[in-house]
Amino acid sequence: MAKIQKRTLRGGNMLNPTPVVMVSCGNTLDEYNIITIAWTGTVNSDPPMCSISIRPERHSYDIIKRNGAFVINLVDRKLAPCADWCGVRSGKKFNKFMETGLTPIRATAVCAPMIEESPVNLECKVTQVIPLGSHDLFLAEIVAVHVNGRLFSPKTDAINLQKADLVVYSHGHYYTLGNIIGKFGFSVEKK
Amino acid sequence: MAKIQKRTLRGGNMLNPTPVVMVSCGNTLDEYNIITIAWTGTVNSDPPMCSISIRPERHSYDIIKRNGAFVINLVDRKLAPCADWCGVRSGKKFNKFMETGLTPIRATAVCAPMIEESPVNLECKVTQVIPLGSHDLFLAEIVAVHVNGRLFSPKTDAINLQKADLVVYSHGHYYTLGNIIGKFGFSVEKK
Numbered sequence: 479m480a481k482i483q484k485r486t487l488r489g490g491n492m493l494n495p496t497p498v499v500m501v502s503c504g505n506t507l508d509e510y511n512i513i514t515i516a517w518t519g520t521v522n523s524d525p526p527m528c529s530i531s532i533r534p535e536r537h538s539y540d541i542i543k544r545n546g547a548f549v550i551n552l553v554d555r556k557l558a559p560c561a562d563w564c565g566v567r568s569g570k571k572f573n574k575f576m577e578t579g580l581t582p583i584r585a586t587a588v589c590a591p592m593i594e595e596s597p598v599n600l601e602c603k604v605t606q607v608i609p610l611g612s613h614d615l616f617l618a619e620i621v622a623v624h625v626n627g628r629l630f631s632p633k634t635d636a637i638n639l640q641k642a643d644l645v646v647y648s649h650g651h652y653y654t655l656g657n658i659i660g661k662f663g664f665s666v667e668k669k
Numbered sequence: 670m671a672k673i674q675k676r677t678l679r680g681g682n683m684l685n686p687t688p689v690v691m692v693s694c695g696n697t698l699d700e701y702n703i704i705t706i707a708w709t710g711t712v713n714s715d716p717p718m719c720s721i722s723i724r725p726e727r728h729s730y731d732i733i734k735r736n737g738a739f740v741i742n743l744v745d746r747k748l749a750p751c752a753d754w755c756g757v758r759s760g761k762k763f764n765k766f767m768e769t770g771l772t773p774i775r776a777t778a779v780c781a782p783m784i785e786e787s788p789v790n791l792e793c794k795v796t797q798v799i800p801l802g803s804h805d806l807f808l809a810e811i812v813a814v815h816v817n818g819r820l821f822s823p824k825t826d827a828i829n830l831q832k833a834d835l836v837v838y839s840h841g842h843y844y845t846l847g848n849i850i851g852k853f854g855f856s857v858e859k860k
Contacts, residue, residue: 482785483818486777489717489811492789493741494830495837495846496710497686519687519710521722522801526680529720529806531712550684555850562856586677594673598683608797610713610808615720617801620680627674639685639840645850646686646837649830652855654847655686659746661842665754 495648500551500561500596501530502582503541505589510582512574512593513538514565516647517613518550526620528602531613537569542616546604547588551596554643558652561645587621597642599624686839691742691752691787692721693773694732696780701773703765703784704729705756707838708804709741717811719793722804728760733807737795738779742787745834749843752836778812788833790815 496516504510517531528550532539542548553561560578567574575582575591582591585601592599602618609615631638645652687707695701708722719741723730733739744752751769758765766773766782773782776792783790793809800806822829836843 484790484815485818485821487814487816489792490814491711491714491717491719491811492743492791492814492816492828493688493690493709493711493719493811494743494789495686495688495835497684499684517711517713518684519720520682520684520708521720521806522708522804523682524803526682527801528682528684529710529712552683552685558850559856562851562854566854566857598685599675600683601680606799608799608808610718612715613713615712615808617799617806620682620684623678623681623683624675625678625683627676630676637683637840640842644686644839646839646846648835648837648846649828651831651852652850654850655837655839656845656847659749659836659843659845660753663753663757664843665750666757 495646495653498553498561498645498647498652500553500557500564500593501538501548502551502593503538503545503548503590505545509541510575510591511538511541511569512564512580513569514561521617527605528600528618528620530616532616533613539614542604543607545589547590548602548618549585549588549590549592550600550602551593552598552642553645554597555645555654557595558645562652585622592624597626597629686837686844689744689752689836689838689843691744691748691755691784692729692739693742693784694729694736694739694781696736700732701766701782702729702732702760703755703771704760705752712808718796719791719809719811721807723807724804730805733795734798736780738781739793739809740776740779740781740783741791741793742784743789743833744836745788746836746845748786749836753843776813783815788817788820
């Protein structure tokens with residue numbers, strides 16, 4: 479194969495695409511806030527755990543540290559403008575639930591609100607906070623999950639997440655999901 | 670707004686979509702391996718850092734721990750079958766570079782091969798390994814990045830990652846990226 483021409487750059491954040499989620503936090507209506515985060519991911523199966531990275535100067539940082547909890551709300555196409563807005567505005571200046579019109583509902587197991595309009599909510603209990611430099615990494619156990627009823631297949635009762643119309647983030651742009659290329663294991667499937 | 674009907678489930682990994690990358694590792698041709706990972710993400714800006722989660726029983730686990738290094742290779746549509754195959758087969762039984770025909774090239778700053786055919790390679794130096802239960806979380810500094818020359822805009826010399834045709838993973842399926850909904854900040858842009 480012909481050699482592929484590459485350019486070498488110094489270290490940088492080029493891991494794409496990434497999730498883009500709205501993280502909600504706070505123990506009281508006054509404290510409630512939403513921060514949009516692309517630096518998040520699943521980190522463990524058993525127990526189910528995820529991570530989010532937050533700069534200490536962000537308004538949500540202290541709220542999440544104080545309550546030891548947050549909710550990850552997945553973002554669909556309809557919620558994308560709200561997610562973007564919550565990512566560029568600060569909770570120091572805006573009541574984000576009021577301004578976006580999103581509805582806070584009580585989580586069942588952690589001190590944080592969930593966003594009702596989100597198709598999937600993950601209740602997260604912080605287990606560890608690791609300072610890394612510009613950001614602190616919050617590791618958390620996912621203690622409960624809420625899924626919009628319309629995402630369950632009427633036939634099999636399995637979750638069909640395609641119906642959620644989730645968005646994804648890549649190098650500064652929000653995208654819809656495109657075509658399915660295959661499902662896990664497709665490369666070894668017998669025809 | 671009418672109340673949205675939701676079903677509550679116990680904690681589980683429902684954070685979607687996720688990246689899907691091929692992680693290459695090893696210090697010698699014999700040791701070279703590729704493991705496909707969806708549980709990865711950016712965790713810090715300064716210094717640039719990412720994380721990958723690996724089960725200790727995986728073949729790549731010891732290799733990465735021994736060398737303190739790995740390379741994240743982004744996956745485009747053409748590489749998706751290879752990524753899937755490297756995710757379902759073990760390096761204990763297969764020489765994955767040989768079987769897939771992918772080309773290992775020497776990284777510039779870490780003890781690991783890069784996959785030449787990947788549009789973007791991130792050289793990663795492990796800084797911390799945190800056992801979480803089923804998986805260990807590897808935190809790493811991104812010390813160099815290599816980008817296929819054709820991804821640079823001829824006019825602006827900026828990286829146009831859309832050209833890379835990256836794939837994304839969501840709840841068991843590989844997808845292409847769909848339509849652009851907006852770019853970061855679009856919700857507050859003046860028309």
